[in-house]
Amino acid sequence: MKTIQMRRFGGPEVFEVVEAPTPIPSPGQALVRVRAAGVNFAETLMRENRYAVTPELPAVLGTEVAGTIESLGDGVEGLAIGTRVAAPLFAAGSFLGGYAECALIDAGFVVPLPDALSFEVATALMVQGLTALYLTQQSPPSGKTVLISAAAGGVGSMLIQLAKHTGAATVIAAASTDDKLDFARSLGADACVDYTQTDWAAQARAACGGTGPDIIYESVGGAVTKTSLDLLAPRGELVVYGALNIQSFHLGVPELLGLIFKNQSVTGFALAPLLTHDGLESGLAKLFDLTLRGHLTVMIGGSFPLERAADAHRALEGRRTTGKLVLVP
Numbered sequence: 001m002k003t004i005q006m007r008r009f010g011g012p013e014v015f016e017v018v019e020a021p022t023p024i025p026s027p028g029q030a031l032v033r034v035r036a037a038g039v040n041f042a043e044t045l046m047r048e049n050r051y052a053v054t055p056e057l058p059a060v061l062g063t064e065v066a067g068t069i070e071s072l073g074d075g076v077e078g079l080a081i082g083t084r085v086a087a088p089l090f091a092a093g094s095f096l097g098g099y100a101e102c103a104l105i106d107a108g109f110v111v112p113l114p115d116a117l118s119f120e121v122a123t124a125l126m127v128q129g130l131t132a133l134y135l136t137q138q139s140p141p142s143g144k145t146v147l148i149s150a151a152a153g154g155v156g157s158m159l160i161q162l163a164k165h166t167g168a169a170t171v172i173a174a175a176s177t178d179d180k181l182d183f184a185r186s187l188g189a190d191a192c193v194d195y196t197q198t199d200w201a202a203q204a205r206a207a208c209g210g211t212g213p214d215i216i217y218e219s220v221g222g223a224v225t226k227t228s229l230d231l232l233a234p235r236g237e238l239v240v241y242g243a244l245n246i247q248s249f250h251l252g253v254p255e256l257l258g259l260i261f262k263n264q265s266v267t268g269f270a271l272a273p274l275l276t277h278d279g280l281e282s283g284l285a286k287l288f289d290l291t292l293r294g295h296l297t298v299m300i301g302g303s304f305p306l307e308r309a310a311d312a313h314r315a316l317e318g319r320r321t322t323g324k325l326v327l328v329p
C-alpha cells in the first residue's frame with residue numbers, strides 16, 4: 001500500500017511516497033481502507049518535531065481516517081467487511097498511521113458511519129469536532145459572550161456553531177482576513193474582528209458592549225493570548241488549547257495579580273486525556289446527529305490526493321485554509 005512517510009523532521013518536503021506491506025490485523029484489530037485521512041495542525045508541528053510527543057522515525061503521520069473495513073483480526077464482533085467507519089486512531093492511543101491507503105486500529109474504537117455522512121465530513125468530526133464539543137462542555141458558553149480565535153479554521157468553525165447551538169449570547173469570531181471573517185459570519189458569528197489589526201481588542205470590546213468576553217477559546221498563542229487576557233471580562237475564563245505561534249507568552253506577577261483582582265481564570269484544555277471510550281462514542285453520535293439535522297455545517301476547505309500531503313501542510317501553515325483539510329488516497 002502507498003504511505004506518506006517521513007525519515008527526518010523538517011519542512012513539508014520531508015514527506016515521501018513509500019510503498020509498504022499492507023498490514024494484517026492482529027486479534028482485536030480492524031484494517032480500514034482509507035477513503036479520507038484528516039489533516040490537523042498538530043501534524044505540522046509533529047513534522048517539525050515541535051509537538052509535545054516526538055514520533056519515532058521513520059513515521060507515517062495521521063491520527064484519524066474514515067473508510068471501509070478491509071479485514072478484521074480474530075475475535076472482532078459487530079463489524080463486517082465493507083462497513084463504512086470513522087477510525088479515530090488518536091482515541092485508540094496512536095497519533096500515527098493515517099496518511100496511508102490502509103490504517104490499523106483497535107476495533108473497539110471504530111465507529112460505524114451513517115450512510116448520509118461522507119468520509120470527508122467524518123474526518124472533520126473526529127479531532128476537530130470532538131475538540132469543539134468538549135470545549136463547549138468543559139467551559140459552557142450558554143448565556144455568555146465568547147470570543148473564538150482562528151475562528152475560520154477546523155476547530156474554530158465548529159466551535160462558532162456549537163457555541164451558538166448551546167446558547168451563547170454573543171459569539172465574536174477572530175481571524176486574519178476578510179474572507180475568513182465572512183466565512184465565520186456565515187456560520188453564525190455575531191461579530192467579527194481581524195486580529196492582525198492593532199485595534200482588534202478595542203473592536204472586540206465594543207462588540208461586547210464595553211466589557212470583554214466572558215470566555216475566550218484561544219489557540220493562537222503569543223501576542224494573541226496576551227491581548228486576550230487583557231480583554232477578558234471580570235470573572236471571565238481564558239481557555240488555552242493550542243499555541244500555533246512560537247513566541248512565548250509570559251504569565252508574570254502583573255498578570256497573576258490581574259487574575260486575582262478580576263476573579264478570572266486561565267484553563268488549559270487537551271482532548272486526548274479527557275476522551276474515554278464511551279465519551280468517544282457518545283461525542284461522535286452527537287456530532288453525527290447535529291450534522292445530519294443541519295445544525296452543524298462541516299466545511300471541507302481542501303481535498304488533496306494523498307501524494308500531495310506536503311501541499312496540504314503548506315496550505316495549513318500558510319494560513320490559507322478554512323475548515324477541514326483531507327487527504328484522499
Ligand SMILES: NC(=O)c1ccc[n+]([C@@H]2O[C@H](COP(=O)([O-])OP(=O)(O)OC[C@H]3O[C@@H](n4cnc5c(N)ncnc54)[C@H](OP(=O)(O)O)[C@@H]3O)[C@@H](O)[C@H]2O)c1
Nearest residue numbers: 041131150153154155175176219241242243269270271319
Ligand atoms: N488541545 C487540543 O486537544 C487540541 C485539539 C485539536 C486542535 N488543537 C489546536 O487547535 C488549533 C487549531 O487546529 P486546527 O487543526 O483546527 O487548525 P486550523 O484552525 O484549521 O488552522 C490554523 C489556523 O490558525 C491560525 N493561525 C494563527 N497563527 C498562525 C500561524 N503562525 N501559523 C499558522 N496558522 C496560524 C490561522 O487562522 P488565521 O489566519 O485566521 O489566524 C490558521 O488558519 C491548533 O493550535 C491545534 O494544535 C488542540
